[in-house]
Amino acid sequence: MSAKIRGSLLILLATAIGVMFIVPLIWMVTISLKTDIEAFLPDLSFIPKEPTMINYIEALRGGDLDVPIIRWIINSLIVSTVGTVLVLTIDALAAYGLARLDVPFRKALISLFLSTMMIPGIVWFVPQYILFQDLHLIGTYAAFFLPATAGVFGVFLLYQFFLGYPAEIEEAAYMDGANKWQIFVRMFLPASKSILWTLAVITFMGIFNDYIWPYYVSGGDEDMLTLTAGIAVMTHGSYVNYPNKLMALSVIATLPILIVFLLAQKSIVKGIIHSGIK
């Protein structure tokens, strides 16, 4: 089968699957453009008969409750960005140490980290809240992203990744007189650009989308909420749901993540890794 035919078939397959993935999202957007009356109708027809931006306008103005949604968006962006940078930094350092260096009790540490990943969050959720109370961190930006720094996933992911790098090149570098730090910064980091960006996106999304924790630690200050937590107040109604308003809020909440993902796209490339570790 020629490359061209194969290529076309693949695109066909990808499109068929892609349609199933994206149609519900397109649906989400079209519902968000519907008036209240249209929103409840059975919608085999996608296109709203009277499209309207009212749901977005209302949402950005704070809805009926005059919520500071712009402030929330800014909060979310700050908290997610700072948290992501922090997590990436300490996770990369730790993963490198565990995978390539002679850290004492290396195996025990790895086992410890991995085992704690298994325990469901509900076990430590309330104690974690109490801890932040005791540290007087309630109502601060730090409270929103500090829990993420304890996350094991990033370390686990990078650890597995770093395990796979060839030892020979590393040894050669040592013989050339490089020290651990230089090898880390000049060899491993550039070679891991792709996975680091993936971890960045995932971490960003994790902090951004969390809507339960920020509610607990905002300390009752309405301005100190993140977007998703604040939206939860507008969407988790007393037994009712307004799909169009919910979708409009959801689109607003998803756009930043989409943008971050698209930015990261450029770095998730199929690279020639081994020559890159020079």
Add this chain to the structure above:
Amino acid sequence: MKRLKWLHFALAACLVLALTACGSGKSDSQSQTQDNNQTGSSNSSKPSDTSAPKGKTELVFWSPFSGPDGPFMKKIVDAYNEQSDSYQVKFQIQPNGDYYKLLDNAFGTKKNMPDLMIMHLDAIPTYAGKDLLQPMDDLAAKAGIKKEDYVEAAVNYATIDGKWWGIPLDIHPLIMYYNKDLFAEAGIEHPPTNREEFLEAAKKLTDPSKGQWGYAVPTLWPQQFIFPSLIYQQGADLVDAEGNPNLNSPEAVDALAFLKSLIFEHKVSPENVAQDGEVKLFLQGKNAIQFNGPWMKDQWDKAGINYGVAPVPVFFDQPGVFGGSHTFVVPKAQTDAAKLEGIGDFLKYVAGHSLDWAESGQAVASKQVLASPEFQQLTQQQTEVAKEFDYVHFAPPIPDWGSIVGELWTQVNLTLLGKAEPQQALDEAQKKALQAAEAKKQ
């Protein structure tokens, strides 16, 4: 060099971290009370004072109104704050589904407690039983609030051991909605008032070929309101005289059998109705009758349904409906005299001015508002709902009752899905209810 840029970035991040740990960036006094310098800064009663304007005492008020009803309460609060020189109510809405988790957390950690909060009437036995609430008798007396000002049912329920634990805001019982257009089409002149009329109407309104149903029976929520109503209509209850669960009484079996018959025998309902399926059908004009709570009003309005409201038909021997009620309660830990006075002041205001709340579709519990001409003139719903106040029942006043009857809803669900028989299902529910009650005793 690229590497250094990375480092600089990381350093900058650490700086931001250090800065943000010191405060939320707000310049007013609120943030200062949250920073590291003050001990006990997380106790809500002290810091709140300083952020209220003009030296007013601030009252933190929690509510679960995270739906379309939120703005109505906000109107009341804003109006109160305007006219009050001494008090400022800080109104906070929590997500409805997580409200009690947040509340429990506040009670459990004894931090971040509100001064005043909404609690569902049937949750009061649980929290009063754990000695977490404050009796309202003194507070009410000082503010000139009397029990007679409110609908008896709610006040009586909230009076345990001679103490009055909660001042009611509204009562929300099960109510019947019907599609006027479909009724007119089928030539039905008025909404049904008893079982015969109901079955007759529902059958006329059912036409499977058009996908139209007389009454789509929900298999999950809000059966919690519907099923008990049918039991009350037989003069029975979900508990016996001693307060033990009585879920498989003959009346309960009859109630469940009746509901099941609507689906499988009279066929006025489709099978396998999923969560909110009957609501979706009603919104699309494919379901003629709906039993639900007054909170649905806003959704019907927005969808442009030509709906009517009427009391729930009497399917058995006597009128009876299940209802809930939003009640104001004060945590026991609240001892500040000035604040208690403020709370009383606010609640007195609400008793006289809760018309805004009524506009959200709820029927208020304040007799003063109920009797007012403005209330009478509101759309039909509120007055119809208020009619049911004479025979509304609340959940049994057993602590953690919700948990004890958890299995009941599972079994009702199975029965209405055609996967169980009423008697066995309720026997199983009873068994598990006893089990849950037993577990609490340990």
Add this chain to the structure above:
Amino acid sequence: MRGSWKTKLTSSLFVLPYFLCFAVFLLYPLVSGIVLSFQDYDMLGSREFIGLENYKNIFTPDTYNHDQFVRGLTGTFKFVVYSVPFLVIVGLALALLVNALSTRGRGLYRTIFFMPYAISATVMATIWMRVFDTDTGFLNILLDRLGFAGPHIGWLNDTPWVWIALVFCTIWWTVGFNMIIFINGLNEVPEELYEAARLDGANGWQRLIHITLPSIRNISTVVLIMTVIASFNVFAQPFLMTRGGPGYETTVLLMNIFAVAYGQHQGGAASAMAILLGLIMLVISTVIYRLLSGRRG
């Protein structure tokens, strides 16, 4: 490498920042949570040490906690078994597909497959409930139009359809995560290996089995373990969409843990259940890890 204490110290410094965050923000609360499982805590402030009582209850048949635990575990277990194979295989398949596309198409499809992961649980549930609702749902209406006779399928309240619905929307919602990690893994496989294989006459399938799969062993471990953990922790899909129904068929353990904590007001018992769940996950994950763990370098 010298094994002196000096190098060990500098090596430790790499791990130290993370370890501190871990110890303070995770380990310490976790230990508190474990201690809680040995207490009778009513979530409202009063607690009392009761030793192994909570655990004993869970293992005593016919008690409330036991039944809640067993029912929930059964539901969760079913979900894990039904969902994990699909989530991993589809994730890998999508990653292979995306990488096989020309560079122009790659970015677009990668985004399309990943985007559902970004939306919240509430929105996901709202969308899919509109699809799966028995009488007003998109799927059943489509089936009607296609001439499918018979009563509407209860996708959200009839076994086995309910599992199909839950697994399907979980795949839609979360497979992007697996795919993206697999893509990173696939990108690490040196092109030279494929070249050599092609020269040796290996076809696509053989290249997949003998080169790709072994090369992504490390990354597959991550995906598999994370997927197992995620599936064991499932909560939103059954809670929002099926309410654990029909009956308690799709009631998962996390739902019951919350019910015990906040419904029965027994925080200690809930904690004990969660820890038991964690131990089960630990055993399974350890087995997976041992089977798959790659070597260094």
